[in-house]
Amino acid sequence: MMKKRILLCVTGGIAVYKSVALTSKLSQAGYDVKVIMTKSAMQFVTPLTFQAMSRNDVYFDTFDEKDSAKIAHIDLADWADLVVVAPATANTIGKLANGIADDMVTTTLLATTAPVWIAPAMNVHMYDHPAVKKNIDTLHAFGHRFIEPSEGFLACGYIGKGRLEEPEKIVALIHDKLSDQHMYKLKNKKILITAGPTREHVDPVRFFTNHSSGKMGYAIAEKAAQWGADVTLISGPVSLSAPENVEIVRVDTAEEMRIAVFERYREADVVIKSAAVADYRPSVQYDEKMKKQEGPMKMEFERTIDILKSLGEEKDHQVLVGFAAETQDVEYHAIKKLQSKNADIIVANNIKQEGAGFSGDTNIVTFYHRDGTKKALTLLSKEKVAEELLEEILPLVNREGQGQDVL
Structure with missing residues (x-):
């Protein structure tokens, strides 16, 4: 592994002691680690401790330029391959979400173009506060990734979600992100992915849609790009930033998505249809806003074209x-879909199951293959589910004549 550069931003909280262990483990794993501390963090641990663990200078003052030829916070922002904020306090999360740069940490975070990972640590009620949730959602939309806190006994005496994730787990996530072990697995493969919901318009004001957040499809696109694939992501309306090194095509309706997919289908080696596409649309779309009337209203709907079925009918090498996404009889519906759509894999889940819904950061899925085999996963992050799915696809995409036999 080439020596990768980790910029660790440490903010004030009792969990700072875990960041010392994190610095030590990253250094032992061969990463080049530099640390920026807030003044609050320095109340818990001195900069000298991090200097000893990282064997690099520690930064805490925006105006303390250690090299007069460089602006420190810009140099650090450009230097990093990955920025990790651990622990991340509610205060720092709020500052970053609102573009406030009043110390060395926040100034550097606003200046960096490297991926930013945020590992919150705080009281369980603080983590559940609407303002904190809103700020986290904002940072998600910016493209920042969160390392969810774990549950357990907190320093404040409460028991709940708010503990900084263990250093060993954070190191494993970083290694998976930055190591070269997957870099060429999908090299020269063209992967087409759909994600998010569609909107079917009634009039200029109203439309029908669903709860899909697009997080699963975006996670697959990001992971496939990391594995060297040429990735095109066709996305319905979501509040997510485009993954790195991914071509993104934004659409609105089911018909727009169908057209975008078929324009690129012949060149694709793999098509992953994770989008929640509307099955029906209003038969009539009005040019002007419909006005409310007395009594009930009836509306007629017509079927949209089944994109997955159309792809299955026309596939040759893909x-x-x-x-x-089901609410009952998951296996029955998954196998039926696998057969009727001429698919190679169906990824099925019960959206009523806790941790497996549309908008969360986790999922619980089962992969159903055309040869009759299946693989059930436990509760995992959507990034990990994406990795598991690509591992299932690898033997198929590297096999001659894959996907030609109809069940």
């Missing part, structure tokens, strides 16, 4: 992956 590996075709579909998703099945």
Whole structure:
């Protein structure tokens, strides 16, 4: 592994002691680590401790330029391959979400173009506060990734979600992100991914849609790009930033998505249809806003074209992956979909199951293959589910003549 550069931003909280262990473990793993501390963090641990663990200078004052030829916070921002904020307090999360740069940490975070990972640590009620949730959602939309806190006994005496994730887990996540072990697994492969919901318009004001957040499809696109694939992401309306090194095509309706997919289908090696596409649309779309009337209203709907089925009918060499979000009889519906759509894999889940819904950061899925095999996963992050899915696809995409036999 080439020596990767980690910029660790340490903010004030009792969990700072874990950041010392994190620095030590990253250094032992061969990473080049530099640390920036807030003044509050220095109340818990001195800069000298991090200097000893990282064997690098520690930064805490925006105006303390250690090299007069460089502006420190810009130099650090450009230097990093990955920026990790651990622990991240509610205060720092709020500052970053609102573009406030009043110390060395926040100034550097606003200046960096490297991926930013945020590991919150705070009281359980603080973590659940609407303002904190809103700020986290904002940072998600900016493209920042969160390392969810774990549950357990907190320093404040409460028991709940708010503990900084263990250093060993954070190191493993970083290694998976920055190591070269997956870099060429999908090299020269063209992967087409759909994500998010569609909107079917009634009039200029109203539309029908669903709860899909697009997080699963975006996670797959990001992971496939990291594995060297040429990735095109066709996305319905979501509040997510485009993953790095991914071509993104934004659409609104089911018909727009169908057209965008088929324009690129012939060149694709793999098509992963994770989007939640509307099955029906209003038969009539009005040019002007519909006015309310007395009594009930009836509206007629018509079927949209089934994109996955159309792809299955026309595929020759492509590996075709579909998703099945169900509320009951998951296996029955997944196998039926696998057969009727001529898919190679169906990724199925029960959206009523805790941790497996649309908008969360986790999922619980089962992969159903056309050869009759299946693989059930436990509760995992959507990034990990994406990795597991690509591992299932690899043997198919590297096999001659894949995806040609209809069940």
